[in-house]
Amino acid sequence: MKRLVTAMILLMTPLVPALAQADNALRLVVQQNGQSLVSEERELPLPKGRGQVVLPDLPETIEAQTMQVRSQSAPNALKVLDLALDAEPLTQAALLRRHVGKSVDLVLPDGKTRDGRTQKQATVLSAKEPPVFLVDGRVYAGPVEAVIYPELPTGLSARPGLVMNVENTGAARQTIELCYLARELSWTMDYMLVMDGDGDRAQLSGWVTLNNRSGRDFKNAKVELLAGETRDNSRPVLARAYASAAKLDGAEAYDDADGGEVFEHHLYRLKRPVTLFNQQSRQTKLFESANIPLTRKLIGRASAMPSGRETDPIKQKLDVVLSFRNTEALGLGLPLPSGTLRAFQEDGRARRMVGETRLDRVAVGSMAELRLGRAFDLNVERIANAYEKTGKNSYRGAWELRIFNAKKHSQRIVLQEQLPGKWKIESASSKWTKPSAGVAEFVLDVPPTRDGKPVVVTYAFSTEL
Template sequence: MKPFAIALLALSLLPGSPVLGPAVLAHAKDMDGASAAATRLLVRQDGQAFVTEARAVTLPKGSGELALPGLPATIDASTLRLRSKTAPTGLSVRSLAVSDETLNPAALLRRFVGRQVGVVLPDGKSRDGRAQKQALVLSASEPPLLLVDGSVYSGPVEAIIYPELPQGLAARPAAAASVVNAGPTRQNVELSYLARELSWRMDYALTLNKAGDNGVLDGWVVLTNHCGKSFDQAGVELLAGETRSARPVAARAFMAGDMLMKSSAANAEGEAVFEHHVYTLKRPVSLADQQTLQAPLFDSAAIPVSRKLLGRASALTMGRETGPTQEKLDIVLSFRNTKARGLGLALPRGPLRVFEANSDARRLVGETQLDRVPEGASAEVTVGSAFDLNVERVATVMEKTGNSSWRGAWELRITNGKKRAQRIVLQEQIPGKWKVEQASAKWTKPSAGVLEFAIDVPPTGENAPLVLTYTFSTEQ
């Protein structure tokens, strides 16, 4: 069945319409205006956020009800909490009720079961013909069951025209608190809850100079809001790390109010919380519903960058090698995350795009994922493979010398199509207890299972390749 088209425009223009009535708008504006100045968001990377709102409300004396409109459509109703900032001991909350049924086609149709609506149906006479009829809604199933002209109809419905908007349906969930108030009638209260579909991620850009030994690193936060509520001038904290949904976040957020506006030379502050990191944006953020917004996490940092061409291969093929194979060399960039190099903030995980600067523009030369980089640690990323360098691998010996021992020999033929010599690093992975019997170049052992060669390869052009040979034996 085609999607329902709900004809509410005419209703919204009627005097006193509950859709766009002036009294409803004034009430919503007052509430939003009261809450906008002191909203705090603790946003997680898994699509949830802990929201704390400060609202100025008028409370009844003694027992009564307090309406709490303007909640997100994705609120987790079980996390809703209300407390007084003006008179914490004078306000007792006996219960909190949240209406989960919001204004949408399915909910509207359910409200009209057993009632008359207007429907637009195919007229059955021509391909594009349509007819408007009155129908009794028998069931709100998909597709709905309708009584039309004395017959039960189940089929395509082009549009449903409702005569009115039922009471109790709003665009967003609404809450009501049953309270006992022994304090003043005018109070400042704090409302907190978890909302889904409000998340953040990092996005990095590294622009290298022509030589590739220095670069400028930018890091921007990307906030995405699909929760059904807009936030005006909200203080934002970003929680990085893998968290479970057992809600240690809530307790952290209740204590976060005095920390949001600390002064800082950077765009955000980072601090360790439990085993995670929280980043506090320096400036408040206005984030509309259905909006994606970017804000810098730190100022652009000019950093030294190391670049190497790295080949990784297994030296032990168990006799499966049948002929020469081609080995690509990865382009690996690395830098240190230190204050002395313009950073010093623990970097959360996020995509990294690498550019090369020239006289009048930037060229995108690679894209990868930057993993979490603690303060003081080194970051290493692979952004592609070398175009002009190649390693051809030929196993000249590969024999089993015992139940769990092997002996092998390799000839590595290296070509360099560039005009200058290039340094490459080749890492040969050898399992077990191994030793090198012969090698034509110096080697090192950076870890238990790795034999490493660092070689300067001159331009080869159409000449013979540079040949590296080695022989090893291993026992597993």
């Protein structure tokens, strides 16, 4: 069957006269998981006594059960008796379903010429795919070029509309506040770390990308970003976020990106209102730091327990790890939400990308660690020299670690040998420390080994599991 193309003749009759609407204030509390709290103010004409009010232009992804309505002009004069959300989307399937047993007009091939068409009156018998019609007293389930509907059924619209039954003893025009949750309105975090030529210092900037797939435009919205791991049932957290933000007036609220803590989460405020159209992504800067000092390490982590089947040397790569401390004295001091970090290095006028990694959230005062890949010119060969079982649950092993450095200058590396159970280093050719219960760590300054002769570290251990 050819693709069904639906042509609609819509005779629209509103429930109430058209409402003059103006968005006076719009606030979004956006989560990274795509669920957001929307708060907006609208000036609306209201009926005297009991009547109906229609609120159009709501997001397609609204969660109707979360809607809260109150009058800011006269909170005690307006009572909302009930709410009805006409939320069934306007689609071909919905139109056919609403017209089962009713008459429509079909545009059909005329069967005489290749491009000929004819229009027939028909009754919809079934809305399932493919649809079935009664045409000229006969059942028809063939190709349909278009369906022409006589009217738009009540409750179908391109976007949801809210119908309120209210009782109003106040003014005929009031400022109404709406507060509700909507889905598919989210944000992501991206960081840019630009290092100097030596890689000792860097400029860190944070950019927020807002994504709107909610089915509605948001114009000049004040935006707060809620960061942290929330459960799906996060309405209490969003409600507290809105209550916290509402205590600040417009100028004060947007002076600083850090909006403070909400429950066990953090709130960030964008400094300027944002216009975000439906199906649009918009990027805006959250912060930019001063030059921060970086620490670079080359780290190798490996299990010290041999398998007993090692015959050839084991190749071990070294991770390149950059770290910095998140403090105000270094130009930061803002809780950093999780996001994607891209690192660049500048050399004169040239800027080159050197790695990309995921930055987990970093509290104020904490260290951030960035694993940006593997070292190219440094590697380790691991040779198991001994492995034996010395008791029911006790073992002994020995390793020879051969370190190669193809660079022109000496490099500091950190080798972390992971040891299980109650272990002891029996002998070692280099100094070692115990940074944690299951790790023996060697910190080595490795000179260039371009002559092919590696730096060798040996050690033996015993352990009881």
